[in-house]
Amino acid sequence: MKSARRISQGLFLILFAVLFALSVGRLDLSAGGLRIVSPLPVELFLLIDPLLAGASMLSSRTFTPAHILWILPVVLLTILCGRAFCGWVCPLGTCIDAADRVARRKADRRTTRERSWPRLKYYILAGIIVTAAMGAQVAWLLDPQALLVRSLTLGAAPPAQWTLRSIEGVPALGQAAGAARGLFPEQQAAFRQGLIAALMLAAILAGGILSRRFWCRSLCPLGALLGLIGRIPLFRRSITPKCNECRLCEIDCKMDAISGNGAATVTEECIYCYSCVAVCPREGNVLSTAKPERSAPLNLSRRHLLTGIGVGAVWSFAARTAISEKATRDGTSRLAGLRLIRPPGSVGEDEFTELCVRCGECMKVCPTNGLQPALAEAGLAGIWTPVLAPRAGECTQKCTLCGDVCPTHAIQPFTVAEKDYLYIGRAAIDRSTCVVWESGKQCLVCDEVCSYDAIYWQKEGGTKMPHVDPARCVGCGICENNCPVGGPNAAIRVTCEGEKRGMPRDQQKAWRAANITEHPE
Amino acid sequence: MNRRRFLEIAGVASVGAAVAGCAGKQSAQTGPSAGAPKERPAGQDGVVYVGKNADPAKALVAAVAAAGGLKSVISPGATVALKPNAAWARSPEQAAATNPALVAQMIRLCREAGAGKVIVFEHTIDRPSQMVLGITSGEPDFQTLEVPRGKLLKQDTIAKTLAKADVIINMPKAKRHSQTELTLGLKNLMGCIWNRQAWHTGPDLSQYIADYATALPVSLTVTDASRVLLTNGPKGPGQTKDPNEVIVAFDPVAADAYACGLFDMKPADVAHIVHAAELGLGQHDMSKITVKRV
Numbered sequence: 001m002k003s004a005r006r007i008s009q010g011l012f013l014i015l016f017a018v019l020f021a022l023s024v025g026r027l028d029l030s031a032g033g034l035r036i037v038s039p040l041p042v043e044l045f046l047l048i049d050p051l052l053a054g055a056s057m058l059s060s061r062t063f064t065p066a067h068i069l070w071i072l073p074v075v076l077l078t079i080l081c082g083r084a085f086c087g088w089v090c091p092l093g094t095c096i097d098a099a100d101r102v103a104r105r106k107a108d109r110r111t112t113r114e115r116s117w118p119r120l121k122y123y124i125l126a127g128i129i130v131t132a133a134m135g136a137q138v139a140w141l142l143d144p145q146a147l148l149v150r151s152l153t154l155g156a157a158p159p160a161q162w163t164l165r166s167i168e169g170v171p172a173l174g175q176a177a178g179a180a181r182g183l184f185p186e187q188q189a190a191f192r193q194g195l196i197a198a199l200m201l202a203a204i205l206a207g208g209i210l211s212r213r214f215w216c217r218s219l220c221p222l223g224a225l226l227g228l229i230g231r232i233p234l235f236r237r238s239i240t241p242k243c244n245e246c247r248l249c250e251i252d253c254k255m256d257a258i259s260g261n262g263a264a265t266v267t268e269e270c271i272y273c274y275s276c277v278a279v280c281p282r283e284g285n286v287l288s289t290a291k292p293e294r295s296a297p298l299n300l301s302r303r304h305l306l307t308g309i310g311v312g313a314v315w316s317f318a319a320r321t322a323i324s325e326k327a328t329r330d331g332t333s334r335l336a337g338l339r340l341i342r343p344p345g346s347v348g349e350d351e352f353t354e355l356c357v358r359c360g361e362c363m364k365v366c367p368t369n370g371l372q373p374a375l376a377e378a379g380l381a382g383i384w385t386p387v388l389a390p391r392a393g394e395c396t397q398k399c400t401l402c403g404d405v406c407p408t409h410a411i412q413p414f415t416v417a418e419k420d421y422l423y424i425g426r427a428a429i430d431r432s433t434c435v436v437w438e439s440g441k442q443c444l445v446c447d448e449v450c451s452y453d454a455i456y457w458q459k460e461g462g463t464k465m466p467h468v469d470p471a472r473c474v475g476c477g478i479c480e481n482n483c484p485v486g487g488p489n490a491a492i493r494v495t496c497e498g499e500k501r502g503m504p505r506d507q508q509k510a511w512r513a514a515n516i517t518e519h520p521e
Numbered sequence: 522m523n524r525r526r527f528l529e530i531a532g533v534a535s536v537g538a539a540v541a542g543c544a545g546k547q548s549a550q551t552g553p554s555a556g557a558p559k560e561r562p563a564g565q566d567g568v569v570y571v572g573k574n575a576d577p578a579k580a581l582v583a584a585v586a587a588a589g590g591l592k593s594v595i596s597p598g599a600t601v602a603l604k605p606n607a608a609w610a611r612s613p614e615q616a617a618a619t620n621p622a623l624v625a626q627m628i629r630l631c632r633e634a635g636a637g638k639v640i641v642f643e644h645t646i647d648r649p650s651q652m653v654l655g656i657t658s659g660e661p662d663f664q665t666l667e668v669p670r671g672k673l674l675k676q677d678t679i680a681k682t683l684a685k686a687d688v689i690i691n692m693p694k695a696k697r698h699s700q701t702e703l704t705l706g707l708k709n710l711m712g713c714i715w716n717r718q719a720w721h722t723g724p725d726l727s728q729y730i731a732d733y734a735t736a737l738p739v740s741l742t743v744t745d746a747s748r749v750l751l752t753n754g755p756k757g758p759g760q761t762k763d764p765n766e767v768i769v770a771f772d773p774v775a776a777d778a779y780a781c782g783l784f785d786m787k788p789a790d791v792a793h794i795v796h797a798a799e800l801g802l803g804q805h806d807m808s809k810i811t812v813k814r815v
Contacts, residue, residue, distance in 0.1 A: 025649070034649075186649040367649045396648050398610050435722050443721035444700035448755045449646055451610075457699060464699075482646065484718030 001287075002274040005087060009094040016091035019044055020152060021183045023364045025401050033398030033416050034367060036405065043361050045091065045145045046407035048074050050229075051128070051222045052146060052357045055139030056408040058132040060354035064409070075229060082230035086216055086223050087271030092144040095205060096215055100254070103208030114211035116256060118269060119300055121217075121224035123308030128221050130309045136316035136381060140358035142221050147200065150384070153360035154191040154373060155198025161188060187393065189369045193384070197360075197373075212254035217269070227268030231298075235289055237265045237276060243284030249276035268298065319353070319381035337377040338495040341388040341475060344395065344422040345403040345414035348502040353381040355410035362386045362402035362411060368393025370477065371402060386411075388424065390477025390494050395424065397451035397476065418505060420452065421512040425475025426498035427454070427468050434491035435484070436466055446479035446492045455479065456519035470498060471515040561740070562593045565771035567804030569779045571814045572767045577747035578626035580767040583815040584743075588769050591634035594740040595688055598637040602686035603627055606694040606709050606745075609756050610647040616750040617757040619694045623745050623767065627692060642682050644712045663715040670800060671732030673725060678715040679737065691739045691773065695746040695780045697754035701727060702791045703784060704755050705777040706742040707734050707802075731796030734773060742776040744768035746783055774803030775810050782807070 023042040025034030036042055046052060053067040074085055086093050124142060131138045140146050161184040164177045191197075207214030216223050237258075245261040253276060257269035262284070276285040343362060346352055363371045363386055370393030373384040386402070388395055403413040414422060427446070431437040436444075440463060447455035447466060454472035457464040475494045483490035500508045565588075572584030585591060595601060605619035613620045624641060631639045643650070666679040683689055693709035701708055707730050711717055720729045746766040753759030764783050770776035774797045778788035788794045788805040798805035 394648070396610075398647075441722060441724070442700050442726040444698075445718065445721050447699050450756065451647070453753055453756075453758060478647075482718070484722045 002278040005272070005274050008088045009097070012089045013091050013094045015040075016045055016148075020149065020364075023361060023405065024183060024185055025365055025367045025399060034401055036365065036401060041405075042365075043359070043405050043407040046149065046357065046359050046361070047071075049143060049145045049222060050074055051139055051143050051225050052359075052408065054225075055128060055132045055137050055143075056355045056357060056410075058129070059135055059137035060351050061135070062351075062355075067408075074226075078226045078230040078233075080230075080234050081272055082233040082236065082267055082270055083223060083226045084230075084272040085226055086220075087273040090144060090222075092148045092204070093213070093216055093271070095148075096207070096213055097254075099205040100208035100212045103206065104212065114256065116211040116214055116217040118217050118256065118266075119298075119304065121219055121221060122228075122298075122300055123304050124219065125221045125224040125228075126305055126308040127312030127315070130312035131316045134313060134316040135354065136319045137354045137357075138312070138315055138319075139221065140356070140384070142219065143357065144215075144220055144222050146357045146359040147204075149364070150358055150360035151197045151201035153197075153364040154194040155196075155201065157184065157364065158189040158191060158194060160184075185367050185369065187367070187369050190392075191363065191369075191372060193373055193375065211256070213271075216271070217255055231268050233267055235287060236267055237270055237272075237285060237287050239263055239284050240286055242282045243280075244282060246281070246284075248279050248281065249285050252276065252279045319379070321380070338497070339387065339389070340374070340377040340382075340496045341390070341425045341477070341494060342496075342499070342501060343371060343386055343388060343402045343411050344419055344424050344474075345400075345412045346424070346501050347410060347412065349378070349382075352410050353378065353385060355408045356382075356385045357408055357410075358384040359407060360384075361405040361407065365401040365405050366393065367399055367401070368396050368481075370394055370396075370481075388475075388477055388494075390480035391488060391490065392481075394478035394481040395419075395476040396478070418509075419474060419476075421474070421508045422505070423474050423498055423500040423508060425477075425494045425496045426470055426473050427475065427477070427479050427492050427494045428497070429466060429468060430491045430493065433485050433489070434466070436463075438491075443484065445482050445484055449478045449482045451476065451478060453519075468492075469517075469519065471512055471517070473498075475499065561771050562589075567772055567775050567810045568770065569772070569775050569810060569812050570769040571779070571812060572769070573765055573814065574767075575763075575765050577620050577623045577745065577765075577767055580747065580765065581623055581626050581743065581769070582630070584767050584769040585630055587813055587815045588771070591630055591741070594690075594771075595631060595634045595636050597635040599635070599687040600638045600640065600685065601631045601636040601688045601690060602640045602642050602683050603631075603690050603692055604642055604683070604709065604713065605692040606696075606704070606712065607643040608646040608712060611757060613748070614761075615757050616748040616761045617694070617696065617755065619692050619745045620747055623743070623747070624692060627690065627743060631690075636688075640682055640686060642680060642713075644680065644714070644717075666736055668732055668736040670735040672796075672800070673723070673728045674732035677733060677736075679713050680715075683713055683737075688740045689738060691742045693742070693744050694750075695744055695768075695783060696750040696757075697752060697759070697784065699754060701730070701793060703777075703781060703786065705780050705794075706739075706744060706773050707731065707777055707793055707797055710734055710737055710739070713737065727792035728796050730793040731800055731802070734797055734802055735800050739773055740771070742768070742770050742773045744776055744780055746780060749783055751784065772803035774798050774805045778805040778807060778810060779812060 019042045022038040026037050028035040047070040050071040053071045128139050164180050168174045168177045204215045247261055250258040250262050255269045255271055257266040370388050371386040372389040374382050374387045377387050378385055398416050400414055403411045435441040452472050454469045455466050456469055477494045479492045480490045480494050483492050485491035570584040570588045572580035574580035605624050607618050609617045611617035628639050662681045663678040664681050666677050668674045691706050693706045696704050698704040720726055746764050748761050748763045750757050751760045768776050777794050781788050794805050804810055
C-alpha cells in the first residue's frame with residue numbers, strides 16, 4: 001500500500017503539473033479568440049479545496065452550490081479516511097516529501113530530533129474562520145493549493161520561461177526548449193513581487209530542516225480543517241495483538257501521529273501514508289475499520305486559540321481600514337487607488353477581496369502579462385489580488401481567459417462581445433506630454449491600436465487633436481501600453497475612473513447604448 | 522558513478538553547451554542565402570497590373586499572370602518572405618488586414634515559381650500574435666539596417682527573418698489611415714521595424730516611411746483591395762467598399778499611386794508617396810503610369 005500511495009502521489013503531482021502547463025491561452029478560430037484547451041478545468045485543485053470554497057463563501061455571504069459539488073469528493077474522502085488527501089493527493093505535500101529527502105539524510109531521516117508545533121495550525125485555522133465570519137478573507141495567505149499555484153505562477157514560471165528561451169540556441173537542447181515554448185504565453189512573463197511568492201514556497205520546502213512534513217504538521221490550515229472533519233474516521237490505523245511495542249512505527253511516522261509505544265494514533269495527524277505498516281516487522285500495524293485502543297485528545301490551549309482568533313479579528317479590522325473599501329452606490333470605489341483596475345467581469349470591490357483567493361490563475365493565463373498582483377492599490381484587504389497594469393500588458397480584446405479560470409468567480413465568466421461594455425476604467429490623455437497636443441507631431445498610436453474605436457480627432461486651431469470617447473473606452477489599456485511617450489508614464493493613461501463593475505451587465509450595456517454618439521470625422 | 526562525479530560531468534557539459542549555444546547564435550546571424558535576389562525587371566517602372574474578381578485569390582492569379590509570373594523575381598530555391606498587413610486581430614470582412622485567402626494563394630504561387638521556403642512575417646500589434654493570422658512568429662530578433670539614401674532616417678532596424686530572405690513580397694491592405702491619409706505598400710513596411718513608436722515621436726512620419734523604403738529591397742507589391750476600409754483606419758471598424766481588385770506591381774510607388782484612386786484621392790494628397798517618388802523609388806504621376814487590367 002505504501003507504493004500505491006507513492007503512485008497516487010506521483011499521478012496527482014503529474015496531473016497538477018499538466019493542468020498548470022495547460023493554463024495558457026490557445027488560438028481557437030471558431031471561438032473567435034483565445035481558449036484554454038484542457039480535458040479538466042485547469043483550476044481543478046483549487047476547486048476541490050474545501051478551505052478556499054468555505055472561506056470565500058463565508059466571507060462573501062454567498063452560497064454557491066457548484067462549490068459544494070466540487071469539494072464533496074474531498075470531504076467524503078476525509079470522513080472515510082481522515083487526512084488521506086494530504087498523504088495521497090496534495091501536490092504540495094508530495095513536493096514536501098521530495099524536499100524532505102534532500103533536507104534530511106536517509107540514515108538519520110527518522111532519528112534526528114524533529115521540531116514541530118502540531119497545534120499551531122488549528123490556531124491559524126481559527127484565525128482564518130473568524131476573519132471570514134467577520135466578512136474578510138485571509139485563507140488565501142496559507143492555503144496550500146492557492147499558495148502553490150501562486151508561487152509557481154509568479155515566482156517559478158517566468159524564470160523557467162526565460163531560461164528555456166536562453167537555451168534555444170544550444171544544439172540538441174534547443175529543439176526541446178523551442179517545443180516547450182507552447183507551454184508559456186508568447187510574451188516573456190514577469191511579475192512584481194514574484195520573488196516574495198517564490199521565497200514563500202522555498203521556505204515551506206525548507207521546513208524539512210525542522211521536521212519531516214513540517215508544513216503539514218505545524219502550519220497548513222487545510223490540513224487542520226481536514227483533520228477536524230476526519231477526526232473520527234471510519235477507516236483508521238490500529239494495532240494487532242502481534243505488536244510488541246518496538247516503537248519502530250512511532251519513530252518512522254513522518255507526521256508524528258503515533259504515540260503510546262505504537263498503541264495510540266493521533267487520527268487528525270495521520271495522512272494514511274502506510275509507512276507504519278511497511279516498517280512493522282511483525283504485522284502489528286493495520287489500517288482497518290476497527291475501533292482504536294486509545295484516542296489522543298486534541299489538547300488545544302485556550303490561550304493560543306484565543307490568540308489565533310484575536311489575530312484573525314485584528315486582520316479583518318485592519319483590512320477594513322483601507323480606503324479602497326469606501327464604495328459608492330454603483331459598487332465602485334470612490335477613494336480607491338487610481339490604478340485599481342480590475343479585470344473585466346470582476347464583481348464589486350468589497351465582494352472581490354472576499355472571493356479572490358489570490359491563486360494567480362488569472363495572472364498565469366493572461367496572454368499579455370498585464371494582470372499583476374496588487375500591492376497597495378486595493379489596501380490590505382486586496383494584497384496580491386489581480387490588477388491590470390497597462391504598461392505591462394493590455395487587456396487584449398479577444399481574450400476571456402481570466403473569467404474562465406477564476407475558481408471562486410471573483411472574476412465572473414464573460415464573452416468577447418460583452419467586453420464592449422464591461423467598463424474596467426477609462427483612458428485619459430495627458431496634454432502636457434502627448435506629442436500631438438504638446439508639440440504637434442504626427443502620432444496616432446492610441447487611435448490605431450484601439451480595439452474599441454474610442455479615440456476620435458477634433459480640429460483645434462487647424463490641427464486634428466486626439467480625444468477619448470468615454471462611451472466607447474472600456475479601459476483595456478492597449479493605448480497606454482503602446483503610447484510612444486515616456487518609460488513608465490505614457491501620455492495616455494488608464495485609471496479606474498469610469499469603471500462600472502458594480503452595475504449589472506445589462507445596465508452597463510444600456511448605459512453604453514444611451515451614451516454612444518457618432519464621432520466627428 | 523557517484524553523485525559527486527555526476528554533478529562534475531553535468532557542470533562541464535553545461536558550460537560546453539553554453540559555449541556551443543553562443544557559437545550557434547553567431548552563425549545564425551550570418552547565415553548563407555540560397556537563391557540570389559534579382560533586380561527589378563526592366564520596363565516595369567510605372568506599370569501596374571490590376572486583377573478584378575470577387576474572389577481575391579482568382580484576381581491575384583490573373584494579375585500575376587499578366588505581370589509575367591513570379592519567375593522574374595524568384596530564383597529556384599529562394600527563400601521568399603511575404604509581409605502582409607496583419608497588425609490587427611480583425612476579420613477579413615472588417616477590411617483592416619490583408620485577406621488570409623490572398624496570402625494563402627500567394628504562398629501557392631511562390632511554391633509553383635520554385636521558391637524553397639516561404640515565410641509569412643508580421644510584427645503584429647494586437648497580442649498575442651497568434652490571434653491575428655493563426656500563425657505565430659514568436660518574438661523575432663531585429664538587426665540594424667543602414668538607410669544611406671534617407672533624408673531624415675539614416676539608420677533603423679529590420680527583422681532578421683526579412684534580412685535573411687532572398688525575396689521580399691509586400692502584401693499590404695488598402696486602408697484609410699487617420700495620420701498618413703492612406704496606408705498602402707510603403708506604409709506597410711513600418712511593420713518590419715522594431716520600434717514603431719520612435720517614428721511617431723520623430724520629426725516627420727511620412728518622410729520616415731519614404732526613407733525606410735529606400736533601404737528595403739521589396740521585389741513585388743501585392744495590394745489587397747478586394748475590400749477597402751474607408752473610415753476609421755487603420756484598425757476600424759469603419760465603412761468599407763468592395764473594389765474587388767488585387768494590385769500587382771514591381772514599382773512600389775506606382776502600386777500605391779494607383780490605389781489612391783480607389784479612395785477618390787490623388788497620389789499628391791499622400792505625403793509619403795510624394796516623398797518616395799522624390800527619392801527615386803518609382804513613379805507616382807498617374808499620367809505616366811500604365812494600368813493593365815485583367
